[in-house]
Amino acid sequence: MGDCESIIPTSEGEQHVIAAFQHLAKLLRTSQNVNDELKRLLTDLDSHLTSMTLYTHLQDGKLNELESRFKSAEEKIRRWESNESMIWDSGPKEACEYMKAVDEIHKVQEGLISLPVNDGRKQKDLLCQAESVIQFAMARLEQELVHILAQNKLYFEPNCVPFQSGGYDAVYNESFASVEDSLEEETSQRESIPAVCIVNMVHPHVIPHLKSIANAMFTSNYIQEFSLAFVIMRKDALDEYLLILEMERHSIGDLQTMEWDVLNVKIKKWIWLIKVVIRVYLASEQRLCNNIFEGFGSYSATCFAEISATSMLCLLNFGEAIAMTTRRPEKLFRLLDMYEVLENLLVDIGALFSEDTEMGSFLKAEFHNLFMKLSDSARATFVDFGSLIARSISTSPFPGGGVHHLTKYVMNYTRTLTVYRDSLVFLLRDEAADSLGPASELLNEINSMPCPLAFHLQSITSQLISNLNNKSKLYNDDALRHIFLMNNIHYMIQKVKGSELRAFFGGEWIREHNRMLQSHANIYMRVTWQSVISLLRLDGDETNTPKAVFKEKYRAFNVAFEEIYKNQTGWNVSDPELRDDLHILTSNCVIQAYRFLCNLKSQFNCERYIKYTIDDLSKHILDLFQGSPDSLQSSRRR
Incomplete structure (x- = not known):
């Protein structure tokens, strides 16, 4: 503004000079002492000076017209200077009139700039005044932008991605060990990741208002101010959305010391949140940015990345903290869930964030870094599982020789792992390379190809059987020791035969363990009944x-x-x-020998010595292995 005030007015002086030259030329043309050539030159000069005078009058007319237009537009803009009400709240007529006035100021500026540069104060003074009005108008439009965004943001509860906290968790206790039928439910929940769900982040009717403000500020070279205000408002709105979604912020230290039951729920919530945030909120926010910044180059991508940064980094920091926590078996399923959801979202992240913007490139890189950390953590946790089984030590025998909690835990654990088969096969692709040569028998029966997952699963069951053998040595009764091993091996076989594990273990594994089961049954029969049956044999001539x-x-x-x-x-x-197989095996062995002895009772009149009939004995054998200690009461009295 100071430069405008220092201009020296010379337009009027120029007019006087031109008039003086014209008068002098007229006098010289009428003089007798001037030759024809000089008269011709003086005539041309007079004509030129006349044209200059006419042009000057024309420019003065244009300047006056521009001044009149400027004053009219300025009045329409300045009258809102003392008006505390918002323009767009006053109605479409007022908003349209205001935007036309801003556009008119732009046209006046263009007209003033197009005039020939001279030392006239009026032209440059008008340019300075126009710039001042534009500054005021842009500040007012920024206020209108903030108000429109604040009053028209939409809140909603996403129903396209329902949060489910169910399913079972692989904690080594009786609750997990006894779960038999939850896998289908767990699988269905894992598959509930929808496609992109676009929603309106602001009321649709204000989109044209926002675009008109953006266009006006862009035309006035105030797009940076528009972008900053837009980013601040939309970032605050996104924070409010995340508050509605109950997204919490935790430090890495808090997460590392948190009880698993609490942390497990938070991880499940995070898995739900990151799907909702990326496929609903950010996808919708990107559409809003594209609508508003259409035609403004990279501003849409830049502003969107800035709006998304806080929420994305909060989500990524949580995931990184989980990847850094101590490796424990119960975390594996959640780690795999996190890994898979990020894998599913890789394409979305690529579509959301542009490599051409600094923040977009940074967020994309951070997302990929977390994806790799989760894959490393999940792989290491899975590989460590076998060694954890080996370290499971018991100090007392398992009651009744039943299926040990560890067996149920390991088999349910491995059965659940088959749900993540594709991810695990990919994560383990570089594992066990030495063990899976071309001649390896550890094949996936589905595609008859060497499978690292099959290798690891079979290795886990081998370590389980080794551990069970050690636990069986705690029994003082050899027969009970083999009942314990039969129970647990049979449980393992049934789990493999009746689930997706069969594809990774194969028929040969089942046959081998059936032979192992039969071997323990034979030893049980020998240890328990051989000496008893020998009591029924008669030596020599009957x-x-x-x-x-x-x-x-x-x-x-x-x-x-x-x-x-x-x-x-x-x-x-x-x-x-x-149990039925053992009853049949026992009956075939014991009843046959007992029947032979009983058949001699009439010959020797020994019926009064017989305490149990064959039917009694058969029924009593069926009472074995029921898990409820009992003593015999004779069905016949002597």
Whole structure:
């Protein structure tokens, strides 16, 4: 403004000079002392000076017209200087009139600039006044922008991505060990990641208002001010949305010391949040930015990245903290969930953030870094699982010889891992390379290709069996030791046969472990019943056997059987199929020998020595392995 005030007015002086030259030329043309050539030159000069005078009058007319237009537009803009109400709240007519006035000021500026440069004060003074009005108008439009964004933001609860906190978690306790039917539910929840869901972030009817303000400020070279105000308002709005979604901010230290039950819920919430934020909120925010900044080059991508930065970094920092926490088996499923959701969102991140903007490039790089950290953490946690099984030590035998919690835990754990088969196969692609040569038998039966996941799963079950063998040595009763091993091996076989694990273990593994199961059954029969059955055998000629021998054999058998009954009714074989097999195996062995001895009772009149009939004995055998200790009461009295 100071430069404008220092201009010296010379326009009027120029007019006087031109008039003086014209008068002098007229006098010289009428003089007798001037030759024809000089008269011709004087005539041309007079004509030229006349043209200059006419042009000057014309420019003065244009300047006056521009001044009149400027004053009219300025009045329409300045009258809002003392008006505290908002222009767009006053109605479309007022808003349209204001924007036309701003446009008129721009046209006046262009007109003034197009006039020939001279030393006239009026032209430059008008330019300075126009710039002052534009400054005021831009400040007012910035206020209008902030007001429109604040009053017209939309809040909504996303129903396209419902939050589900169900499913089971692989914590080593009885609750996880006993879960049998939750895998289908867990799988269905993992698959609920929808496509992009675009919503309106502001009321649609104000989009034209925002675009008109953006165009006016862009034309006036105030796009930086517009962008800054827009980013601040939309960033605050996004923070409010995240508050509605109950997105929490935690330090890495807090997350590393948090109880697993609490942390587990927060991870599940994070998985839901990052899908909602990226595929709903940020996708919708990007559309809003594209609509407002259309035609403004990279401003849309730059502003969108700035708006997204705080929420994205908050989400990424949480994920990084989880990747850094201590590796524990129960975290693996959540790590894989986090890994898979980021894998699914890689394309979305590529579409949202541009490499051409500094913040967009940074956010994209941070997202990929977290993806790699989660993959490393998940891989290491899975590989460490086998060694954790080996370190599981018991100091007392498992009650009743039943299926140990560790067996249920490991088999349910590995069964659940098959849900993540594609991710694990990819993560383990470089693992066990030495063990999976072309001749390897560890094949995935689905595609008959060497499979690192199959190698690791079979390695885990091998370590489990080794651990179970050590636990079985805690039993003082050899028969119970083999019942324990049968229970656990049978459970493992059934889990493999009845689930997706079969594709990774194969038929040969099942046959091998069935042979192992049969071997333990044979040892059980030998340890438990061989000595008992020997009591029923008669030495030498049966017809010459004294009655006292029969009496002693029955008595000894009854004592031995009752002791076995008392002990083994308390043993637990929970699987009906395995329990029936053991009952049949026992009956075939014991009843046959007992029946042979009983058939001799009439010949030697020994019926009064028989405490249990064959039917009694058959029923009593069915009481074995029920997990409820009992003692025998004779069905017949002597």
